[in-house]
Amino acid sequence: MNISKDLVAASATPLVLAILSEGESYGYAILKRVGDLSGGELQWTDGMLYPVLHRLERNGYVEANWGKSEAGRRRKYYRLTKEGLECLASQQRQWQVVDSTLRGIWFTALDPAPQGT
């Protein structure tokens, strides 16, 4: 299944914030986590993650610092800030509203047969 570009873009912020709420991480690991969580359904163009991360950093939702990878190369790690946590909570509420709205309409739209007995 191909998820539309707009939807990918819209879900990027909450998804990244949520993954970072699990703990400090870096670009490649975040993408890998996205892949695992969606069972490979949600595919991003790898490079596009970075402008998103940098925007979050500029808005103060995440903070970055340079650490070392296992191989000893420089690697940029991202961590959620307090503002990021608040943003995540607000995003969560918004998505829940969208989600429950959609759920409400799915029944009547796709499944005209009366539910239950």
Added chain:
Amino acid sequence: MLEERIGEWRAYVRRRQAIHPVDVEELEDHLRNQVKALGEAGLADDEAFLIAVKRMGDLDSLSREFAREYSERLWKQLVVSPGASEPSSDANREAMVAVGLAIAASAAIKLPELFGLSIRGADADTSFYARNFSLFMLPLLAGYFAWKRSLDRVGRYWLAVPFVAAALVVNILPFERGGHTEVLAALHLPIALWLAVGFAYARGHWRDHDRRMDFVRFSGEWFIYYALIAFGGGVLTVFTLFIFNAIGFDVEWFLESWLLPCGVVGAVLISAWLVEAKQSVIENMAPVLTRLFTPLFTVLLLVFLVTVIWTGSGIHVERAVLIGFDLLLVLVLGLLLYSISARDPQAPPGAFDALQLLLVICALVVDALALWAIAARISEFGFSPNKVAALGENLVLLVNLGWSAVVYVRFLTARASFASLERWQTAYLPVYAVWAWVVVVFFPILFDYR
């Protein structure tokens, strides 16, 4: 193999203005992780690399995305701060060194005042300051490059020689105050020492033609930065005067004895540092200016020649006129030099090359007129330091431009490569140094310090 390909990829991504080196580093880490993971899944290195690059996404849209996120970057290129996220402390340290040296230069030019050598007012010792002017900042500039390029110890000793020699010559020789030879020495010493700075810039490899060309490029960019800073300083000065005058304070003394001298010497170092720090950004400024002004100057010289022929009027030989014609040649040479420095040596001859040649030929003809006038003047009134200096300069430039024209013709007729023109220019650089030293050291002795 893999490292090589990653290196190529890195170089390719780096060319995008919107993607900064730190971002490239981050993307590279990603690419390496991806390649490794794909390798573990059983792919060969080159396959893994190809897939990893493909997954990274189309570079155009990626850099567009970066540009949207960092729209200021395309502008920030022109400002020095490498951005808050820049993790390297090298840039900061270098900024500190540059500012420190600028302050040191300001201190150096104020120091003689403690010994009663006033810089301003009726009792100002202008001749002392004029003679020593370049010694207040060029040794520091040379020191900056010696530090930055980590010049070895032997190189440092060699580097010190011209500066020590210059300090001795201009302060020990019994110059007549305000005499011609003193003025000439003051004018030529900066040129002589600037090429000594080039020695430090090239990390001692002054014989290397590529290094010499780099130094030529550096000089041009430095000049542009310096002019910009000077313009800003002028604006600052005007406003300082204006607002303090408005409340009835006289601040002229501050401007003349502090802001101006300190600014003039400090900006030399700051400009050099800016050129170094922003090398990749405005690198193309000097060539752009040459492209713009080569046609205009060609037209100017053509019209001038036509006017001379039409009216038959000769050149009035005065000091200002002599200097003016020398400067004209310097300018033509500069136009030639900077278009050479930016040109792709592989490119075939084009219309601009023909225009360049026309400019050089015009300059040669105009200069021949000037030379004739000077020679006539000398045969009538005899030698004077000014006339001989002007004549010498003229000959030095004439030889350069003359041979440049010959090489250019050979290039246009496909009998020589463009590189030979470049080589001729870089090979000629020491001639300027030699002539400048001759004027500084031997002219006073030759003309009895008049």
